[in-house]
Amino acid sequence: MKGILRLALNGFEYLRKRRKLKSPPMQLSIEPTNICNFRCSFCPQSDPGHRSSRSGKMSPESCRSILERAARDFYPDPVHRKVSFTHDGEPLVNGRFREFLEAASDLEYIIKFASNGYLVKREFVDSLVSSRIKFNICVDFTSDRMIFEKFRGFAGSYQVVFQNLRYLMEKAGETGLIFVDVCDISPYYIREPGRVEARFAEMQELFGGLGSPGVRFHRRIFHSMAGTVELPGRDRLDRSKYRLCPYPWFNLNVTWNGDVVPCCRDLTPKTLLGNVLEVDSLWEIWNSAEYVSLREALAEGEPQRIDACRECELPYESSRWTFRYLLKTVRSRLLRSGRK
Numbered sequence: 001m002k003g004i005l006r007l008a009l010n011g012f013e014y015l016r017k018r019r020k021l022k023s024p025p026m027q028l029s030i031e032p033t034n035i036c037n038f039r040c041s042f043c044p045q046s047d048p049g050h051r052s053s054r055s056g057k058m059s060p061e062s063c064r065s066i067l068e069r070a071a072r073d074f075y076p077d078p079v080h081r082k083v084s085f086t087h088d089g090e091p092l093v094n095g096r097f098r099e100f101l102e103a104a105s106d107l108e109y110i111i112k113f114a115s116n117g118y119l120v121k122r123e124f125v126d127s128l129v130s131s132r133i134k135f136n137i138c139v140d141f142t143s144d145r146m147i148f149e150k151f152r153g154f155a156g157s158y159q160v161v162f163q164n165l166r167y168l169m170e171k172a173g174e175t176g177l178i179f180v181d182v183c184d185i186s187p188y189y190i191r192e193p194g195r196v197e198a199r200f201a202e203m204q205e206l207f208g209g210l211g212s213p214g215v216r217f218h219r220r221i222f223h224s225m226a227g228t229v230e231l232p233g234r235d236r237l238d239r240s241k242y243r244l245c246p247y248p249w250f251n252l253n254v255t256w257n258g259d260v261v262p263c264c265r266d267l268t269p270k271t272l273l274g275n276v277l278e279v280d281s282l283w284e285i286w287n288s289a290e291y292v293s294l295r296e297a298l299a300e301g302e303p304q305r306i307d308a309c310r311e312c313e314l315p316y317e318s319s320r321w322t323f324r325y326l327l328k329t330v331r332s333r334l335l336r337s338g339r340k
């Protein structure tokens with residue numbers, strides 16, 4: 001009930017196109033590192049120029065401090081605490097990622113993160129289970145080994161990720177502490193809907209014997225990461241119908257060095273909105289002049305005024321603005337809590 005109320009308040013401010021907000025972000029995202037061990041074709045990490053940009057790892061101490069301040073400033077009631085450890089890099093490349101999860105769990109956050117799955121070894125999973133740390137992990141996969149290793153991983157990586165996913169699913173069923181989302185990447189290289197469906201069914205079949213209430217399968221919808229990545233074979237977008245992007249009203253995204261960016265698509269990053277490690281209250285960032293300018297530009301239908309948003313297709317992507325898709329997003333925000 002409290003979650004619905006919070007969503008309604010954020011939604012009200014979004015629909016009113018408020019520039020300064022009274023409601024805190026519904027979700028906090030923190031990037032443990034912007035370094036990745038994969039070079040997926042559909043990710044900016046595949047661009048050598050992207051890899052030469054500044055990179056690093058957040059310390060668990062900084063992470064704990066951000067989580068504590070977010071709890072104090074935004075979420076005094078633990079029921080509203082949600083953190084996603086997902087942005088540009090692979091979180092497990094930060095060798096101290098377990099301490100991030102520990103801090104979030106201590107502070108009663110609902111935890112989720114995306115991972116390529118390669119480093120999610122048994123020992124890592126077992127140590128989280130033995131500490132009773134509850135989390136939701138999202139991993140991209142496909143039934144086709146060659147395709148996976150061509151567009152996503154490297155030679156031998158398919159089998160490793162497959163085994164790691166099987167173990168995660170097994171533990172999800174046994175413990176109720178783990179929630180696994182597996183996203184099929186077939187839509188990246190297959191266009192015909194019938195073949196996409198067949199691949200999706202094949203992928204689920206691979207894990208058929210391990211189905212549990214904690215496991216879900218999805219098809220990945222690809223985008224260009226705010227104009228950073230070329231999506232081969234995609235038609236040009238119809239830019240005649242503009243819709244207001246919700247991210248600056250709902251999410252706060254923090255990169256590995258504490259910088260805040262508009263959303264999960266700005267991976268370069270192109271637009272900075274402040275640094276959470278340099279302010280006393282996180283409200284100073286959430287209602288900063290930079291955030292207000294971002295909301296203003298988007299509310300006035302002028303994303304071109306913001307570097308990150310200039311090339312972004314989200315306001316024009318009709319598949320993301322259907323009633324069905326929006327309902328699914330709201331449901332996943334409210335129901336996939338990982339909290340009993």
Ligand code: SF4
Pocket residue numbers: 226245246247248262263264265266303308309310312313314315
């Ligand atoms: S318009 Fe695109 S780049 Fe800008 S905040 Fe929204 S999703 Fe991010």
